[in-house]
Amino acid sequence: MINFIKLAPMQDQLDAHIRKKQGLEGQDLLLNTIFALQVEVAELANEVRFFKHWSKDQEPRTAQYYFKDAYGRWDPVSEKYWRMTYGDPEDKDLEGERWKVRNPVLVEYVDCLHFLLSIGNQAQVDWSEITAKNNSGMDMQECFGYLMILISNMWTYKKHPIFDPDIDMHIRHCLSDAVSILWQIAQLLNFTAEDIEAAYLAKHEVNYERQAKGY
Template identity: 30%
Template structure:
């Protein structure tokens, strides 16, 4: 898992460099973008829509949305200069509902607005761990998450070429 994560971070750094946005509002925009992506993911799972009988989207669509958020998890870690060489160990899937996990992640993401470079490594590590756990709660393996990340990263590079 650690080697995969380090490769994912390097791949994200390449995309970051290609995008090239380095304005002073970058951090705040990343936090907001991550919140939006988390909301889009929740919407596709329909986990909170107690008023609706419509089923969740297909697993493929949910994984794609999850992958969008994973890009921002990595991006925010890069932004605060997190040391990704720190070993990560993902504990078991949490004994919470998906809704509770979405709410926990939303709180963690909002707190990131106030984080600065070089700080908050402890909290970022928990955010990264909890986002990976969300993928597990949604039924994805680590291998599926990694593959989906690379697939979406390729799409993101193509979008940069076309002026998306």
Template identity: 30%
Template sequence: MQLEKLFNMQQALDQHIEEKHELQNEELFNRKVLALLVELGELANETRCFKFWSIKPSSEKSIVLEEFVDGIHFILSLGIECGFQNLKYAMNNEPPGSGVSDQFLLIYESVNNFKNSKNEHDFKVLLESYLQLGTLLGITYEEMEKAYFAKNEVNYQRQQNNY
């Protein structure tokens, strides 16, 4: 995965949004954290991984992938806020040993840890655990990247249409 390219694209989108909405002097970190948590909940809802009381299956992969990519946008944006866009990241191709529900809980915990510390280690844990969730959901790095590019374009179009 070309994380450097994704970070650059996210930085340009963030700058565009901040200029358009005159947010250059606003503190956006906590709002981005909340946005990530909301997106994470939306993703969990589409996977239905926690709905032990229901036999209805997960949403189709394209919907899960779109929700997943929304989370990538906010994670990258948070990393940029803290200056972590130029770090080197090791891409772990092995899915974690835990199940999907446990991975969601780990990510919620990772978001909170990073929110409180704003340090490089906790950011890497958050990013890597989120990408591992994608792997658990059957999403390849190539699919993640392609979906990110497409959603980034949609986000620009939304800004042009006063979304």
């Protein structure tokens, strides 16, 4: 299981840094953050490709190769082109000076995790109480379908607090179920908690760098 107790304070610090950097202190950003999570989940689904019945290529995008051009730009290249030009990727130092590989699915997954943590922090979730329910019977389509519904429900509770003023309580319930489904997606993709944490920490540093560069 993902170590939310470790990652949530880090996300809170990053969000505070962004608020200060962007002049957003004191503003309620929960609706934006929920919407951002929905966008990232869609981007994750696009890389997983499970729904693309019109394509013969329905395998998750777990490897994207890059080569640094003469101007220092990292250009994505196909695996076929890579093999024709540079040989077997397994024989290369993929983190070397001129080439690298990344896992687009894992990158999108941790983007979802960033916003999920941010929503939980804003809704005052007690992360010690968050545990993954057993969703082992759910396939990829069910996971993404129900995850989208849960995120939409969070947005609705926040946008239209008509019947119950305890918005955070409803959002916490939705988020708890979303955590379980996101973990089931990780299981279906054969991601370990260690894989996810390492990718999260790497992207965490990138996010700070982006703020420093005026992203």
